[in-house]
Amino acid sequence: xxxxxxxxxxxxxxxxxxxxxxxxxxxxxxxxxxxxxxxxxxxxxxxxxxxxxxxxxxxxxxxxxxxxxxxxxxxxxxxxxxxxxxxxxxxxxxxxxxxxxxxxxxxxxxxxxxxxxxxxxxxxxxxxxxxxxxxxxxxxxxxxxxxxxxxxxxxxxxxxxxxxxxxxxxxxxxxxxxxxxxxxxxxxxxxxxxxxxxxxxxxxxxxxxxxxxxxxxxxxxxxxxxxxxxxxxxxxxxxxxxxxxxxxxxxxxxxxxxxxxxxxxxxxxxxxxxxxxxxxxxxxxxxxxxxxxxxxxxxxxxxxxxxxxxxxxxxxxxxxxxxxxxxxxxxxxxxxxxxxxxxxxxxxxxxxxxxxxxxxxxxxxxxxxxxxxxxxxxxxxxxxxxxxxxxxxxxxxxxxxxxxxxxxxxxxxxxxxxxxxxxxxxxxxxxxxxxxxxxxxxx
Ligand code: NAD
Numbered sequence: 507x508x509x510x511x512x513x514x515x516x517x518x519x520x521x522x523x524x525x526x527x528x529x530x531x532x533x534x535x536x537x538x539x540x541x542x543x544x545x546x547x548x549x550x551x552x553x554x555x556x557x558x559x560x561x562x563x564x565x566x567x568x569x570x571x572x573x574x575x576x577x578x579x580x581x582x583x584x585x586x587x588x589x590x591x592x593x594x595x596x597x598x599x600x601x602x603x604x605x606x607x608x609x610x611x612x613x614x615x616x617x618x619x620x621x622x623x624x625x626x627x628x629x630x631x632x633x634x635x636x637x638x639x640x641x642x643x644x645x646x647x648x649x650x651x652x653x654x655x656x657x658x659x660x661x662x663x664x665x666x667x668x669x670x671x672x673x674x675x676x677x678x679x680x681x682x683x684x685x686x687x688x689x690x691x692x693x694x695x696x697x698x699x700x701x702x703x704x705x706x707x708x709x710x711x712x713x714x715x716x717x718x719x720x721x722x723x724x725x726x727x728x729x730x731x732x733x734x735x736x737x738x739x740x741x742x743x744x745x746x747x748x749x750x751x752x753x754x755x756x757x758x759x760x761x762x763x764x765x766x767x768x769x770x771x772x773x774x775x776x777x778x779x780x781x782x783x784x785x786x787x788x789x790x791x792x793x794x795x796x797x798x799x800x801x802x803x804x805x806x807x808x809x810x811x812x813x814x815x816x817x818x819x820x821x822x823x824x825x826x827x828x829x830x831x832x833x834x835x836x837x838x839x840x841x842x843x844x845x846x847x848x849x850x851x852x853x854x855x856x857x858x859x860x861x862x863x864x865x866x867x868x869x870x871x872x873x874x875x876x877x878x879x880x881x882x883x884x885x886x887x888x889x890x891x892x893x894x895x896x897x898x899x900x901x902x903x904x905x906x907x908x909x910x911x912x913x914x915x916x917x918x919x920x921x922x923x924x925x926x927x928x929x930x931x932x933x934x935x936x937x938x939x940x941x942x943x944x945x946x947x948x949x
Pocket of ligand 1: 513771
């Protein structure tokens with residue numbers, strides 16, 4: 507099937523590569539000329555396991571092409587995906603300007619029927635706005651053409667995006683058009699062989715499903731973080747509590763890890779956007795407001811531990827920091843807890859020596875060259891002349907470090923762990939003070 511994808515970001519690029527891999531003929535359109543030029547040279551703009559070989563092999567075989575030529579893109583696809591960003595507006599609601607710009611572009615260049623698929627995460631009612639934009643533009647241009655608008659939200663997880671798109675848990679189609687449903691069933695049939703993963707529903711329910719999923723996951727995290735703060739104050743160990751509640755199948759073990767807060771491009775913005783959407787229909791989303799507030803506070807947790815240990819004086823200290831990305835297996839730093847920590851440390855006059863397996867370039871891009879940030883080549887190198895060690899991201903490579911080396915390298919034998927990677931008793935054996943989330947301080 508001839509497919510066009512507008513927006514070559516995490517969602518658009520992975521979706522395009524996966525659709526090409528199963529044999530579809532895909533054209534990707536982006537406004538970023540540099541990104542398109544790089545992709546044509548085989549330079550992939552993001553780190554995502556398995557993505558580079560998938561993109562390069564499909565590009566070499568001509569099944570996926572990259573362009574900034576919107577007309578070429580619109581002409582090519584019988585189905586046209588909108589996979590552009592929907593960043594938070596000033597008040598936290600989703601900004602639809604990129605989605606609407608693509609809708610207008612599609613209407614401007616289309617010469618026959620198109621199925622327009624909205625993959626971006628958008629508030630309920632956006633499909634109606636896209637329909638209005640396309641209809642108005644067609645009318646202005648005196649074009650008498652029909653089209654369908656389908657909501658098909660994306661559920662991929664950064665760090666596992668290729669696998670998630672290759673083996674989706676579910677494919678949500680929000681449409682009442684039999685024609686569009688039939689075409690999309692055909693498009694997705696290679697991913698729907700094991701059992702029927704396609705769930706068809708009305709457009710508004712599909713749009714809300716995406717927010718409900720992300721808000722539920724964010725709620726689980728903030729709930730556990732709330733419990734971890736109580737555990738700390740009450741002398742309990744959140745890791746025991748986690749195992750204790752996870753054993754109930756109604757709760758389950760997944761996604762109940764306490765930590766130094768959630769980040770990324772989705773949870774923070776989607777929780778905020780749904781709070782604003784709720785306000786818009788006259789409803790106060792109290793749970794979601796609390797989820798956001800708890801997370802905001804949790805991102806300051808590591809800083810609070812450091813202030814506690816150093817009795818409020820971090821001036822002149824050098825902090826070794828492991829993990830910059832908002833979660834492992836990605837180079838994405840959007841809303842990462844590490845950023846909150848580093849910025850607070852710098853305010854206090856501390857220096858940071860950081861390492862991340864993938865997010866060093868991104869950190870450099872965001873913060874540039876500053877005297878209070880040194881990006882080190884290895885996690886061990888961060889320890890040289892550092893006062894203490896802080897861990898922000900649970901990369902596999904951090905799980906079994908050389909504790910003797912840590913102890914002998916840092917000036918104060920203390921580790922602040924935002925992801926609870928180690929057993930407190932083990933840290934005591936190595937003579938390391940250990941601050942972990944929701945666990946009694948071990949000395
Ligand atoms: P991104 O910022 O990585 O990529 C968006 C791309 O769209 C950029 O390359 C940008 O240049 C391009 N773009 C902007 N305007 C354009 C236009 N008019 N024409 C063509 N291209 C244009 O965004 P992303 O992380 O891929 O997210 C896209 C959407 O998918 C968002 O709504 C997001 O909430 C949602 N989503 C993201 C994830 C995720 O894990 N990143 C998961 C599920 C859903």
